[in-house]
Amino acid sequence: xxxxxxxxxxxxxxxxxxxxxxxxxxxxxxxxxxxxxxxxxxxxxxxxxxxxxxxxxxxxxxxxxxxxxxxxxxxxxxxxxxxxxxxxxxxxxxxxxxxxxxxxxxxxxxxxxxxxxxxxxxxxxxxxxxxxxxxxxxxxxxxxxxxxxxxxxxxxxxxxxxxxxxxxxxxxxxxxxxxxxxxxxxxxxxxxxxxxxxxxxxxxxxxxxxxxxxxxxxx
Ligand SMILES: C[S@@+](CC[C@H](N)C(=O)[O-])C[C@H]1O[C@@H](n2cnc3c(N)ncnc32)[C@H](O)[C@@H]1O
Numbered sequence: 525x526x527x528x529x530x531x532x533x534x535x536x537x538x539x540x541x542x543x544x545x546x547x548x549x550x551x552x553x554x555x556x557x558x559x560x561x562x563x564x565x566x567x568x569x570x571x572x573x574x575x576x577x578x579x580x581x582x583x584x585x586x587x588x589x590x591x592x593x594x595x596x597x598x599x600x601x602x603x604x605x606x607x608x609x610x611x612x613x614x615x616x617x618x619x620x621x622x623x624x625x626x627x628x629x630x631x632x633x634x635x636x637x638x639x640x641x642x643x644x645x646x647x648x649x650x651x652x653x654x655x656x657x658x659x660x661x662x663x664x665x666x667x668x669x670x671x672x673x674x675x676x677x678x679x680x681x682x683x684x685x686x687x688x689x690x691x692x693x694x695x696x697x698x699x700x701x702x703x704x705x706x707x708x709x710x711x712x713x714x715x716x717x718x719x720x721x722x723x724x725x726x727x728x729x730x731x732x733x734x735x736x737x738x739x740x741x742x743x
Pocket of ligand 1: 590614661
């Protein structure tokens with residue numbers, strides 16, 4: 525499996541990319557030992573995503589592949605999944621993970637290096653977009669508009685933003701992003717999507733310390 529390069533390098537080869545290139549291994553290990561990975565799988569399982577064998581899925585800002593792995597672990601079997609991230613090292617780590625993971629159907633997963641603000645896909649391509657902890661790096665409106673563009677009408681967006689909390693603020697500092705207030709996320713999302721559900725994870729779940737989840741459908 526080769527990693528496709530879809531980005532205009534000089535424009536987006538920025539601080540974020542370098543940061544995640546440096547920390548990819550450590551970040552992935554930490555998320556494994558604190559139970560975050562298993563927590564993601566558990567909650568994806570409970571979502572009504574209407575995935576079938578023809579579905580095309582995008583994990584936007586896939587990092588080291590935690591969400592994609594959780595998605596396959598939750599027994600979803602789409603036709604193909606594209607994992608897209610700025611950080612080449614994160615994509616390499618994810619590729620190694622998919623090879624080893626007995627749940628992930630590695631041959632169906634295609635990594636692409638790229639920017640969520642300039643997705644290298646035609647309008648109305650995907651049935652489902654998964655995105656976790658990434659819109660915090662870009663202007664909210666621009667990211668949501670781009671996700672809406674590449675989703676089919678009626679397609680789903682599983683949006684897992686960082687929520688305002690003590691852990692969220694610590695992560696904001698450590699990972700150098702900007703939290704979007706949840707009220708604003710809802711208001712902006714409604715321009716392109718119907719909100720079908722918003723869920724708070726219980727605090728006993730590691731993912732609940734910093735995240736919440738929205739199930740959205742493209743209008
Ligand atoms: C906090 S990590 C989350 C990774 C993964 N979604 C997860 O839940 O484990 C943020 C990821 O977003 C990626 N990222 C940030 N800005 C991006 C952009 N404009 N386009 C694509 N990826 C981006 C980073 O490289 C990093 O891998």
